[in-house]
């Protein structure tokens with residue numbers, strides 16, 4: 001999704017802005033641009049369709065001087081990806097330049113009104129409407145930029161993070177946000193300020209950041225404290241936070257792609273995720289325990305919950321489906337799992353003693369954020385399961401658990417999924433034990449088994465070469481089916497999503513028993529079918545499903561428990577995973593599916609880390 005970088009201070013802005021744009025590339029984009037004001041107050045705007053590297057090349061011998069600038073990577077929503085639609089956008093007067101993330105929903109009406117006032121437009125974007133609207137108020141209000149921004153934003157319906165540059169007064173920048181994140185980094189002695197849509201481009205310069213809240217407008221001037229007002233033009237407190245983001249974790253570490261690195265990171269990530277939370281005493285398992293501060297601090301509310309609603313999107317929603325099974329199994333509490341985008345608009349029943357669990361890697365997904373805001377209005381407790389520290393969802397939640405798997409750069413979510421499932425497992429075990437629905441001895445045994453999962457993932461990873469070989473048989477395929485049952489059903493959905501998003505092959509996940517109710521019509525010798533057929537009580541039933549596929553000449557790849565002999569007789573290929581308890585199986589069965597989709601996409605020569613049309617952080621509806 002779009003990325004914003006801004007800088008104002010005593011240094012040359014261009015290198016900081018370009019570096020920042022590169023660090024935001026992981027969010028996904030289709031064009032890029034930059035605006036700088038030189039010392040002689042000359043505004044230079046450079047834009048390109050395509051990658052930031054092209055922008056860098058195209059500007060090689062151009063004037064890039066200036067200590068203030070704004071830059072943007074655009075992921076098209078209104079208007080095709082093109083140079084003219086790329087940001088920054090300039091107002092008709094040439095006095096204001098703006099970058100914007102989000103969507104101005106009432107842009108068509110505002111545009112009509114501006115056209116009546118004599119404004120003309122070059123692009124088809126909603127963003128150009130916004131800069132013209134600010135310009136309108138700017139000309140009307142004695143060229144006071146902050147006031148003009150405030151007035152314009154009061155007319156706007158939609159989501160935005162913006163930074164505005166004033167050609168004739170390059171000594172400050174004005175930034176604002178609503179439903180789209182924006183972070184301001186405060187340099188040493190406030191000599192300079194760094195602005196970005198997440199903290200990634202900022203942490204190399206400063207650890208001090210201000211997270212703008214919805215409806216806040218910041219006036220940013222070097223050598224002065226940042227000033228923040230709300231949409232009623234009332235002065236607001238400025239909260240400065242410390243961020244701790246390890247920059248070294250943002251590199252590929254010798255892997256060809258971030259996605260592969262992140263798949264391989266998973267054993268360590270899960271150890272990090274459990275550190276300080278899961279305690280195993282091998283000599284005396286009676287001491288095995290889980291400690292979650294979120295559970296201690298909100299114990300009464302959580303123990304009283306009769307109903308839990310999980311809201312999430314995409315991969316996080318799949319983790320939520322596993323969370324439902326875990327919580328219902330161990331805590332005997334009714335759980336619903338909702339697509340955040342549906343939940344927010346369908347007038348759901350939310351009671352004040354309900355608990356809403358919001359799952360999000362980025363912590364910025366617009367629909368998930370809106371869903372929890374709605375639930376908050378009904379008085380429900382908001383419990384966040386988030387990766388990005390300090391993100392909007394993390395801040396909006398009453399309590400929660402960070403998954404602590406480090407920055408996830410590949411657009412296809414991998415380590416965040418296992419991190420989310422891991423945290424949901426910790427929560428379900430700890431809560432079930434507190435409630436008394438999970439007996440003490442089982443609780444201690446489950447903890448011991450959970451602690452072994454990182455090394456079992458390591459064992460699965462050792463089959464990478466075999467999975468790579470198998471993937472070559474499947475690159476031709478146009479459709480895939482993924483089938484699983486119980487805890488492996490959400491894994492089937494996740495496997496299918498992984499394949500389609502990076503290899504552009506159509507794939508569907510189903511509960512295996514549903515195959516007879518429709519999908520079996522698709523099966524022929526061209527059709528690969530992935531069965532997740534580990535040992536559990538429905539194993540024999542899955543074998544029957546496999547026979548049905550085999551008799552229709554479908555090609556079967558099966559994920560099986562190590563030592564399995566029965567499935568090997570039916571399937572064309574098998575991948576073994578180590579034995580574990582049934583409720584922990586998704587943490588292992590998902591790994592070969594992540595690797596399979598990775599290798600299929602690489603074999604098809606595709607951009608694995610930045611697949612077409614997708615964004616890492618979906619901050620618009």
Ligand code: M6R
Pocket residue numbers: 313314315316359360361362363364365368411412413414497498501614615616617618
């Ligand atoms: O940041 P979030 O977890 O809230 O993102 C939700 C989805 O956009 C995300 O999981 C998406 O489906 C991924 N590309 C899946 O790999």
